[in-house]
Amino acid sequence: MEKENEKDYEKDFHPSNTMNPPTLLAPLPYLGLAVFCLGTVILARAAESTATLAIDATKPGPVINKNLYGQFSEHLGHCIYEGIWVGPDSPIPNTKGYRNDVLAALKTLAVPQLRWPGGCFADEYHWKDGIGPRETRPSMFNSHWGGVVENNHFGTHEFLDLCELLGIEPYVCLNVGSGTVQEAMEWVEYMTSPASSPMANMRRAHGRDQPWKVPYLAVGNESWGCGGNMTAAFYADNYKRYNTFIKNYVPGDANRIQRIACGPNEANYEWTETMMKNVPAHQMNGLALHYYTIPTGDWKKKGSATDFDEGQYAATLRHTLKMEELITKHSAIMDKYDPDKKVGLVVDEWGIWTDVEPGTNPGFLYQQNSLRDALLAAINLHLFQAHADRITMANIAQMVNVLQAMILTDKEKMIVTPTYHVFEMFKVHQGATALSLTLTTPDYVVGETKIPAVSASASRDAAGKIHVSLTNANPGTAITISAALTGVTAKSVSGRILTAPAVTAHNTFAAPHAVEPAKFEGAAMANGKLTINLPAKSVVMLTLE
Ligand code: AHR
Secondary structure, eight states: OOOBBBBTTTTTTTOOOOOOSOOOOOOOOOOOOESSSSSSSEEEETTTEEEEEEEEEEEEEOOOOOOEEEOOOOSSSTTBBTTTBBOOOOSSETTTTHHHHHHHHHHHHHHOOOEEOOSSGGGGGGGGGSSSSSGOOOOOOTTTTOOOOOOOOSSSHHHHHHHHHOEEEEEEEOOOSSSSSHHHHHHHHHHOEEEEEEEEHHHHTTTTTTOOOOOOEOOOOOOTTTOOOOOOOHHHHHHHHHHHHOOOOSSSGGGOOEEEEOOTTTTTTHHHHHHHHSSSSSSSSEEEEEEEETTTSSSOOOOOOOOHHHHHHHHHHHHTTHHHHHHHHHHHHHHHHHHTOOOOEEEEEEOOOOOOTTTSSSGOOOOBBBBHHHHHHHHHHHOOOOOTTTEEEEEEEEEBBSSSOEEETTTTEEEEHHHHHHHHHHHGTOOEOOOOOOEEEOOOEEEEEEEESSSEEEEEETTEEEEEEEEESSSSSSSEEEEEEEEEOOEEEEEEEEEOTTTTTOSSSSSTSOOEEEEOOEEETTEEEEEEEEEEEEEEEEEEE
């Protein structure tokens, strides 16, 4: 079953017949012993408040693709306008129109790749409206998100120049729903062709001589829903048609554009099956999966971002752990058709989706971000890393002012969220080699909800340092972890911790530092053994060297 008109009440102008019913998540059954990644991470039951960890550096796993740490920026609410782009004439300090505070925060985050222009917006976006002198660009109606008028001041040049400025790889979503193959083909030529060809020359006329590098293209977004309400078979045919006309204008394997097909919504396994059966692996580099965590499990009343009790906190994390099942089951289907894992699973929309902040436009999806969300982000990143053999990219939704944002802005003010801090702490995992890890954890139990209290991931970077990230979801109990290390020559351990007095804690414009990382003193190494006293409701990153 696909999503229902779950999001319609958010999308003031979204026709209700374009969405399918929401999937209410069944309670995640307790996994007495769950194998997370082909034996890489094993999770088992243990006595309360102690856990064991075994890291075997002699068994390196796959490289953790840096692209698991990707972001998403849609023309939605104040993500682009006010969040990233204020225009060169703004009194808010900016560089060529991009706000300086946001640029600096993103630089620190080492964002590997950025998805744009949507989301649902992508399938109504016509790129030629967003080039040329800004004052003459035609405007359009943003039918999905608040029914606002989009002035197209942020277009292809503004997006690709932003990526260039920050060293981010662009991930551009083509318009399949309301666009044409010709339009998509010309856009790719405009962006990437070095030739003296019509579109490349149009780009030059607009001030950009050299093509940009655009390594990733999505062929439509949510084509099963807001992107056209297609069947999987119809979309598969369309995918192949679009794919045929996406050309590589720069020769050489290193310059080949990676093509990402629209994949399943949540547990729509039939979609995955149809795509994998109908599209040969050499014709697609990735298949996109979308899954959002809804605190209540009910799209019509999702729950507050900051006002929730412990029952809802635990239920939220249980819902987020559904990601493990989705990855495993979609991967199993992919394995059947693509045993060599040529097609990546691309989780290009994920994160927590709560009710909007009171008094804000429901179509702008503006929500606060608490310590709960930091834990949720870390748990998902651990899952992605545990499946790094199949998952090649992921994009949290979204980067600024929308859903589980890294950054919130209010006119000239900017704050970073607890989720930002997790991405910043975890950036050491980007491009590192995953290490085999066996974890035995107590449960965290609230009423009917039972989830593993601890989650963890370990990697070794190019310099040989080992990074171990850990979460303790239990908000009331610290957990002592005894970690056995095999093949690790490191002598010392240092770390940082993200925690706060309550899981509802969050940063505000008045108190921007309520939740931020601090030095962690709770880990010690002796005789090749590592002991960690993992505080309640915390995310910890350790470095062993
Ligand atoms: O991220 C918000 C929206 O959620 C995106 O536009 C769409 O792809 C998804 O339904």
